[in-house]
Amino acid sequence: MAGADGDDSLYPIAVLIDELRNEDVQLRLNSIKKLSTIALALGVERTRTELLPFLTDTIYDEDEVLLALAEQLGNFTMLVGGPEYVHCLLPPLESLATVEETVVRDKAVESLRKISQEHSPVDLEVHFEPLVKRLASGDWFTSRTSACGLFSVCYPRVSSTVKAEIRQHFRTLCSDDTPMVRRAAASKLGEFAKVLELDYVKSDIISLFTALASDEQDSVRLLAVEACVSIATLLPQEDLETLVMPTLRQAAEDKSWRVRYMVADKFSELQKAVGPEITKNDLVPAFQNLLKDCEAEVRAAAANKVKEFCENLPEDNREQIIMTHILPCVKELVSDTNQHVKSALASVIMGLSTILGKDNTIEHLLPLFLAQLKDECPEVRLNIISNLDCVNEVIGIRQLSQSLLPAIVELAEDAKWRVRLAIIEYMPLLAGQLGVEFFDEKLNTLCMAWLIDHVYAIREAATCNLMKLVEKFGAEWAQNTIVPKVLGMANDPNYLHRMTTLFCINALSEACGQEITTKQMLPVVLKMSNDQVANVRFNVAKSLQKIGPVLDSNTLQTEVKPVLEKLASDSDMDVKYFAQEAISVLALA
């Protein structure tokens, strides 16, 4: 304890350890989170000889503290003196890898995986691999579970004798007594297969895979499905049929819906892994069955994959497969009893039109879209509307509007405001493609009706929609068709509608230009400054601020200024505030 200037030995380990032992969990936790600082204060040698043994011995603590410790130790290599000494970190991490709490254990395994990379090949065999072996043959299931995650990181870098041992340990854990361990092994099977030599994949992994895939517990079997993707990717095409397919077929027809769900959920990955031939012969019928499954969860998962599956079919006879095998099932799903299934389908079904082309879309898909647009469940309708653009690309807006317009008009008055909102967002696109005449005839009334919707979000969107329409059709059109209607609402008995007039003016003034704004809109705004509702009056002030830049300075001085000054002495506090704000922004003071 020589140096008074912050020397290495200034802090005796006892003081630091006292902090790590503090009675208050929160303080212990804080200290553990600053473990690197403590290690730094001690220096590498004392960290190795004093701090780490202390940590290893006092591993019994709150899980939260242990979690922090497990995380810290993964970044400790430099603090113990670099790769040469990294194995010093193994004892405390080994203990942490055996605790009950899953979060702690997983973190310890993560840190072990991390520092395994920093071991030299020799250290890996002398220190790391024995640890894996000890964990793999531990008494309590927790250590065996942890071991499963460590095989794949050391396997590639050890000698062939040790490799054989590792394979043996993994085999043992795959048939462990405890389902928890088998689940851990099954979930690491794919990862382990990737680091194995191809011969061992064929001889070892396949038999393990087959066994796990027919485990008595469905929670184990479903994990084998995940592994199936990795394994199939590793094997040459000609071996897939004999080594993987029997198991996969069995999984697709498993008696537990959880396993079938997993197959449905991983279907695109499986499809890519097994290649086009097997897809045609095996996966197509399997997919049909999943789409017809008795459990809604499975059907929904499969419905979600319809587009991806079709997209990835081999192009030479993609259309034929879809038309004869997939589409009939899809048709049935449109009238499924479960809304999640229909909604899952609605979110992808529009994507089929790109794959099938114009004629098929018109003949076969449009009726399905129409049916889903009229579905009783709002989520289904919403999903269809939100994906209209992909159909638009294929069949053109005219075709689309002819067939879908009646349904769209109906949805414009849907009881769910989110559906109405989705329709509004489509209006500018439709208007642009359909042209002025068509729009005036069929859609204009709708657009105006939204302005008096009872949901604010719809009125707001309708206002914004008007602005976009004016940008498309021009000021003259606005003057004739929209402005009169908007201004008419200024006399509405409902103050919310009177405010909508103001909001519309805010949005339209710029697009309409100075003349229309000055001659038609401004008088209405100024008149509304006498409204009896304060909210309308302060919105007048806000509107004036907004449209001010469009007006000329003469109008501002002679017409706007007096009104704002009057509002600035209003009895209502908010009206005063916004009037003053407008005066200062428009520089009228």
Place this chain on the structure above:
Amino acid sequence: MVIHGDSSAPLHRAMSSAAATSPSVDKVDGFSRKSVRKAKQKRSQSSSQFRSQGKPIELTPLPLLKDVPASEQPELFLKKLQQCCTIFDFMDTLSDLKMKEYKRSTLNELVDYVTVSRGYLTEQAYPEVVKMVSHNIFRTLPPSDSNEFDPEEDEPTLEASWPHLQLVYEFFIRFLESQEFQPSIAKKYIDQKFVLQLLELFDSEDPRERDYLKTVLHRIYGKFLGLRAFIRKQINNIFLRFVYETEHFNGVAELLEILGSIINGFALPLKAEHKQFLVKVLIPLHTVRSLSLFHAQLAYCIVQFLEKDPTLTEPVIRGLLKFWPKTCSQKEVMFLGELEEILDVIEPTQFVKIQEPLFKQISRCVSSPHFQVAERALYYWNNEYIMSLIEENSSVILPIMFTSLYRISKEHWNPAIVALVYNVLKAFMEMNSTLFDELTATYKSDRQREKKKEKDREELWKKLQDLELKRGLRSDGIIPT
């Protein structure tokens, strides 16, 4: 053992009231209870096993057992069992009505028959009975209706095929309880695989089914000595998965109830396996979010263990302290309740071993801003036995409790708590007035000493931080030795 069938009564009541007030879905009122809002959901579920065969099912009606001579009865009994292996789709309320009724009446007849008849249980009957039961009850349970099924708030989904299923369970229980039943023959068919499938069914959402399962498993545990260790191990696995992997399993309370009676029968001294079960499975069960659903049964099991072997008190209490809830006040109240149950049976020698950590926790509970927690902890002082233990050890406990009590008596927002605390302080004063006066006198200086310690710690960390910065600067990230 609780008689099955009891627990379904309150459930029906809850259901009808929910249906009566069900509002239209379009106008959701955020303030109504979730269960009321969701009442429109369908409440029955088919088992996942059923795949529609499409064509109607035909069973050829058989004569009644009582209408044939006794010699022909065993043969007819087998035939009826085989017929009852046929499964019907109960989600389709219109299909096969006649045949459903026929199977129901046949099952009823079988129930009566195994209850009263003698000499019917031939050796050939065993596999047929087990086969019939397996065909009917073993199935993959369907997915839960809502993703975030909350057993406290949501209505359980009831099994649609219950009219048949109930009779099958009833029949199986009568069969197991029958005087002619011979475990030595049955064990060929009621094996590990059978038990494993039975245990999986405890996840059923239907409380009526779980109630029957409880009875069935209890009978099997009682009659098949060879399966006992296996059953215990599998229950272990279910619990461990529940605690550490899924937090979802509907039948925890029922399994614990069975274990309660199993623990009761453990021989002394306890085997290591049983102690491990207590420490590594039962104690961690306290960490689960839905503890309230099975806490009563769990606490019962724990107390059973301690009554068997008092030396387990220390690990149990230390375990509870380790998992003490940090954010959930309701759970904290449950923990305090369980702790009182344990203290009720604790031996004074054991009490001494854990009093320090225990009362540190109680002291924290007493000063909880949640008045129910504080109140529950303060109620300990109304318990005569606990009072006597505190009195015997007042020299240790009083200093631990004093600071909290003294502070709350001045600061707590809830007047009822303050009143309770005054009583406790008074009791302490009467117990050990010398120590009490001493603590009152040093209260202030103790606080100051604590503050100083706090300040020292801040200093230490500041210095450490400076050091870290300095070293970082000096060595460009490379740590000097």
